[in-house]
Amino acid sequence: MLERDLDLLKSAALEAGEIARHYWRDDPQVWDKGGDDPVSEADFAVDTYLKTALLAARADYGWVSEETEDDPARFEKHRTFVVDPIDGTRAFVAGEKTWAHSLAVVENGKPIVAAIYLPVRDKLYLATKGGGATLNDDPIKATRYAFSRETTLLTPKVTLKPHFWKSSPPDFQRHFRPSLAYRLGLVAEGRFDGMLTLRPSWEWDIAAGALLVTEAGGHATDRRGKPLTFNTPSRQSAGVVAAGTRVHPALIDKLA
Structure with missing residues (x-):
């Protein structure tokens, strides 16, 4: 089926x-x-x-x-x-x-x-x-590199505001694409190490991409590291963090 x-x-x-x-x-x-x-x-x-x-x-x-x-x-x-x-x-x-x-x-x-x-x-x-x-x-496969200042992340500039992080924003290489779905696809194909958006995210933007990332060997959760759930009453998640298996836990650990 x-x-x-x-x-x-x-x-x-x-x-x-x-x-x-x-x-x-x-x-x-x-x-x-x-x-x-x-x-x-x-x-x-x-x-x-x-x-x-x-x-x-x-x-x-x-x-x-x-x-x-x-x-x-x-x-x-x-x-x-x-x-x-x-x-x-x-x-x-x-x-x-x-x-x-x-x-x-x-x-x-x-x-x-x-x-x-x-x-x-x-x-x-x-x-x-x-x-x-x-x-x-x-x-396609997501990357498996450890987090470093060379890590490439797709994320808007607002993510760099200090209050989003436990201490200060970590060093990484920031990039951006306007489509959330495409950002998730790029992580799944290994072009970038991860993506994150910290504002509430609509399910239709991320449902397909979340499966792509996980099936490519990466992780996709909300900003708190909790599993993403779809077809919910609000039709939203608490942000999205999607990345390779080593970058993802590092990001969750660093986020406030």
């Missing part, structure tokens, strides 16, 4: 990419959801397609998406789709390349199937629980 769900997510992600590319760099209509949180007509078009296609194929699954009103019926389902139609909408609207479609199937609060697709960069990440993770069909 996992492989059938993986094929379904893969097909849906690729089609979502075709839909989104019709709007990309073509002056799509954009609205502000409040707090400088943009949403475009492409987000809605992709969301409509994904909800229609995925639930037509799996009518007994629940649905969680950034662009769909929450439906408590999801709590009655054995499995639930957790989807971000376009993760990195601000980058999408700006005509940048670093935005992604993030799709996951969650069972008993844990992601079991995942797909993250970056259409413009032609990067397709896939994972199944117990089946490993791939990038464009090639197996």
Whole structure:
């Protein structure tokens, strides 16, 4: 069943990419959801397609998406789709390349199937629980280095504020990408040693990426080191820390 769900997510992600590319760099209509949180007509078009296609194929699954009103019926389902139609909408609207479609199937609060697709960069990440993770069909692995000042972390500048750390922020090489899903994919493929975001994180941004990281041999938890749980009432986690097996515990130990 996992492989059938993986094929379904893969097909849906690729089609979502075709839909989104019709709007990309073509002056799509954009609205502000409040707090400088943009949403475009492409987000809605992709969301409509994904909800229609995925639930037509799996009518007994629940649905969680950034662009769909929450439906408590999801709590009655054995499995639930957790989807971000376009993760990195601000980058999408700006005509940048670093935005992604993030799709996951969650069972008993844990992601079991995942797909993250970056259409413009032609990067397709896939994972199944117990089946490993791939990038464009090639197996990927998270890094296994110890934490040092050479450690590369994907994180926003705000993370460096002293109050987030037990003492002072440790030395590391900071990088950034606008899409949370892509950051998790980059950790899974070993391009970076880890990523962290310390603000509350929406499930649709991180469900697929969390499975990618763990199936690539890394760890993904909330900022306190607790397991990530999905399809929750709040649909949020207390931040995300994802990294290789040696960097992750070092980060958790250093965080306040």
